Amino acid sequence: MTIATTGPPPLNPGDLAPTKVAKASSLPVSLLFVGRALRTLWSNRKARIGLVILAVVILIAVFAPVLAPYSPTSTNFQPYQSPDATNWFGTTGNGQDVFSQMLYGARISLFVGLAAGTLATLVAVTIGLVTGYRPGVIDEVLSFVTNLALVIPGLPLMIILAAYLSSRSVWTIVLVVSFTSWATGARVIRSQASTLRDREFITSAVFSGERLFRVVFREILPNMTSLVAASFFSAATAAVMAEASLEFLGLGNPNTVSWGTILYFAQQQNALLTGQWVLVFAPGLAIALLAVSFTLINFGVDALSNPRLREK
Amino acid sequence: MTYLTRKVVLFVITLWAAITLNFALPRLMPGSPVDAALAKLGSSGIPVTNAERHAIEVQLGVPNTGLLSQYGSYLKNIATLNFGTSYSFPSETVAQTIGKALPWTLVLVGVSTIFAFVIGTLLGVYAGWRRGRSADSVVTLGSTLFAAFPPFWLGLLMLYVLAFKWNLFPLKGGYAPGVTPNLSPAFFLDAMSHSVLPGVTLVITALSGWVFGMRNNMINTLGEDYVTFAEANGLRTRTVALMYAARNALLPNVTAFGLSLGAIIGGSVLVEGVFSYPGLGNLLYVAVTNHDFPLMQALFLVITLSMLVAIFVVDLLYVRLDPRIRQ
Amino acid sequence: MALLEAKAVNVVYEPNRGQKIWSVRDVDLRLEQGEFVGLVGESGCGKSTLGFALTRMLRPPAHLEGGIISFDGQDISALEGEPLRQQRRNGFAIVLQSGMNALNPVRDIAHHFADIFRAHARDGEDLTSGVLGTRGAALLQSVQLDPDVLGRFPHELSGGMRQRVSIALALALQPRLIVFDEPTTALDVIVQGAVIKTIKDLQAKNSFTAILISHDLGVVLDATDRVMVMYAGRIVEDQPSAELLRGPHHPYTEALLGCYADPRADEIHLGGIAGSPPDLSLPQTGCSFAARCPLVEDVCRSIDPELTALGSGTAACHVRAREFNAQMKVRS
DSSP: OOOOOOSSOOOOGGGOOOOOOOOOOSHHHHHHHHHHHHHHHHHSHHHHHHHHHHHHHHHHHHTHHHHOSSOSSOOOSOTTOOSOSSOTTOBOTTSOBHHHHHHHHHHHHHHHHHHHHHHHHHHHHHHHHHHHHOOSHHHHHHHHHHHHHHHSOHHHHHHHHHHHOOOOOHHHHHHHHHHHHHHHHHHHHHHHHHHHHTSHHHHHHHHTTOOHHHIIIIIIGGGGHHHHHHHHHHHHHHHHHHHHHHHHTTOSOTTSOOHHHHHHHHHHTTTTTTTOHHHHHHHHHHHHHHHHHHHHHHHHHHHHHOGGGOOO | OOHHHHHHHHHHHHHHHHHHHHHHHHHHSSSOHHHHHHHHHHHTTOOOOHHHHHHHHHHHOOTTSOHHHHHHHHHHHHHTTOOOBOSSSTTSBHHHHHHHHHHHHHHHHHHHHHHHHHHHHHHHHHHHHTTTSHHHHHHHHHHHHHHHSOHHHHHHHHIIIIIIISOOSOSSSSSOTTOOOOSOHHHHHHHHHHHHHHHHHHHHHHHHHHHHHHHHHHHHHHTSHHHHHHHHTTOOHHHIIIIIIIHHHHHHHHHTHHHHHHHHHHHHHHHHHHHTOSSHHHHHHHHHHTTOHHHHHHHHHHHHHHHHHHHHHHHHHHHHHOGGGOO | OOSEEEEEEEEEEOSSTTOOEEEEEEEEEEEOTTOEEEEEOOTTSSHHHHHHHHTTOOOTTEEEOSOEEEETTEEOTTOOHHHHHHHTTTSEEEEOSOTTTSSOTTSOHHHHHHHHHHHTOOTTOOOOHHHHHHHHHHHHHHTTOOGGGGGOOGGGSOHHHHHHHHHHHHHTTOOSEEEEESTTTTSOHHHHHHHHHHHHHHHHHHOOEEEEEESOHHHHHHHOSEEEEEETTEEEEEEEHHHHHHOOOSHHHHHHHHTOOOTTSSSOOOOOOOSOOOOTTSOOOSOTTGGGOTTOOHHHHHSOOOOEEETTEEEOOHHHHHHHHHHHHHHO
16 A cells, blocks of 8 residues: 655634734733733742742842831940840840841842842853854854853852952952853753754755845744743842852852842851850741742743643 | 764863963963962961972962973873862862861762752743743742842851741751761751751752843743744643653753852852851861962862853753753 | 453543543444454544554553453453453454554563563562573564574664564563554565564464554555544444445545555556545544545434445445445345
8 A cells, every 4th residue: 555645634614713913012012921921920839939939039129128127227225135025036246236237238148149030141142142053163163162151160159259359349249240140040041052953944944035034033033932931030149149158158248238248247256155046046937938939930931931841 | 073072072171271270370461470379378477398389389380390390290290189288278289178177068069059050940931931021030030039149148148047046957067066077867957957947048049040031031932933833733831832842942041050150159058157057168278368379279170160061061961951962 | 162252332532621522432343253354544543542442552641541452251341451461462462553653662572472471470470581582582583583682672673673673572471362553664665565464474373353544554454354444433334345446335435445446557546535534623523534525415414324234244324224225225
């Protein structure tokens, strides 16, 4: 029995349903997209918890001046106090109110987490797309640099960089942290971009004359949004932890109030030995919660891109 | 080029790149670390010999000399393990200081990594196999939580509860104060009891990376046809879970080993600081606090090189695990 | 007693919450020991799903909904866990479509066999690797493979060889029923013929009952004694293969045969079937082929035809059934 293959069977006129053509509009579409993404994330139980925690931290950071009973830096109080009616979390060795410090501290930790996360992701996306899409000398060199950056241990490098740089502003921390966390995202994005590069819709776009810029941003990038989002949240988690670690080691700015510096001073003043465990417990817990929220949101992003991981 | 050849070449090139990066770093930084280093040494009252001064300059940057000749001297110094003198420990060379601390970190990090890998992988297999059920949620959420704890915070808490309040473990150090390290069983036990808290802290914070990676790999592997076929042929559940699913799910985790190692090393710096454990991490902490650049540079080099060697060894082991590589 | 009997089998596939797709709808079938049956239909008609259902290999999000499957008189529709696993020895087996991926990449072929022998060993069975190796070698030879394949890994074998190894592994269970799910789809034409011949010879020699699932009507008509045609989750025709080739009864089968042509003819007319299969997430009224059928009448759109006797087998078509009954009346 021989088999002959043919093209698609002839269609009845009634079979052709009018297809909707997507309009290439800019802002409203991206807003719709973000709205849809948020809604999908919300439906994932883990991501929902993460979003709630993040929202709470953002609110605390924004409204700290309103919520805090005292200024975080004023040294009016009796030092080394345990929690009592005036100071809900007690006081530091310098006589500062810990509760107010905790509320204001959210600002720095949140800012560094989001800023370093964004910066690291931008670098990762750029390098990942360039190396993934265009094989050649640039690709080889950049991938080697990426692999090298992956292999060099992050925290020791951050420590060295921070120690050399004399300025201790928040932006220094952001830069140092981003410098060490872009590589993971770059590698992931690169492998996805090179997979997509070989797909037919890209080949057809290139053949139809689309310029490189358009191909990368209009065709490839939208297919990687969940990957980029996952990269961002991973980088943000790492940034929050890295910032806390640097400040704990005394490499931050001791004049600013952040959760990490609270822990630094607590360690310097032997808070545990003086029985002030709240000074250690509270900021650490806060850092952990912020990091957890990013990770939980990432669960939702993961489930978006890999249907096998979706919750039933 | 076979897999092995490629890995060796890559190892050598990355080694060279790391060494060169270490050379370039202090010379790229604003300010002059050399002057600071020399000034610090001078102020500590110890006379600096010309050889030592030269070693520091080679490491951190000699003003007014060609980069290439500096680079040559730098490479020669590394080959002869001449890193100059540290001013945190002026009575010995940097090489000696590091040499004393290295075994402690190797043992702590090495053992913790192995434990974290084994426990994390097993938990991940379990969570992936029982995907969707309560066991999976417990393992996943537990790991997420533990991963989010900053290592130094977890260390502080354990120190407070287990060492300070309940007196179960020593408060600091690698061994009892006043004892000189030796190879007796008594010392060994003493060292062990000092390593428990730092080790447990490291394992707990490093666990989640393995758990998640393994769980997700398991879920993907369980959808593969060879698992379905194995079940269709009525193989025992344990065989399917371990020899068909887990054994294949393990592979991406092993290739990702290098990345996790970086995280553990970072964690060890913090944990050693908290527990005053006499390893490389603690040295780095001390060096940073004292602006001890020669020590910092050398430490960074040693830490990076150790990581490269460990990753290289794992790459070699991978050949045993994946028959598709053995061409 | 029939070896395999299925009554009112339905399979529901739920990819997302609230979305239900009825991939297999109300299927009855009956296989006797030793039959070699083909199951044919286009992609998405439910034939592979039915094959998986019959061998109890359905996985979430697909599940059996209603119906009874009995194997050798025993109801297997609700069997789970250890009892199900033990049924597989000397029971039913399935050979998957992708021989490519059906073998564990990190285990060599000898271990694949050993795993099966060990999993179903009875007390007192010799399980030394020497004995297991001999048994494995014998099975490989029965699928025309050299025994030294035992020492190889799956990535070292070609697609055709891997498919044969899969068949040999299924045979290790000494099953009484083997379902072959599209065994040749991923292979090139020359290898296809060889694999089909191997399956035919094995079936003749070991007289197991075989179901050959394929979208390729040609392959099926060539190899099997009896063919069942599936459309939109239901069996619409069930005839001996020779009869089907001479004269199909159901309009869909006719259309399928019309898609083939003799390449040696002077003029080749290739047909297609206009339209597309119905959306099985929606309830179906009437015959599911009605929208594409050249013989469609009003009754077809409202009443779903049952499988009724037609020719030497059965078919589910109102128009053809009426014509057939009229013919029978004329004759009597």
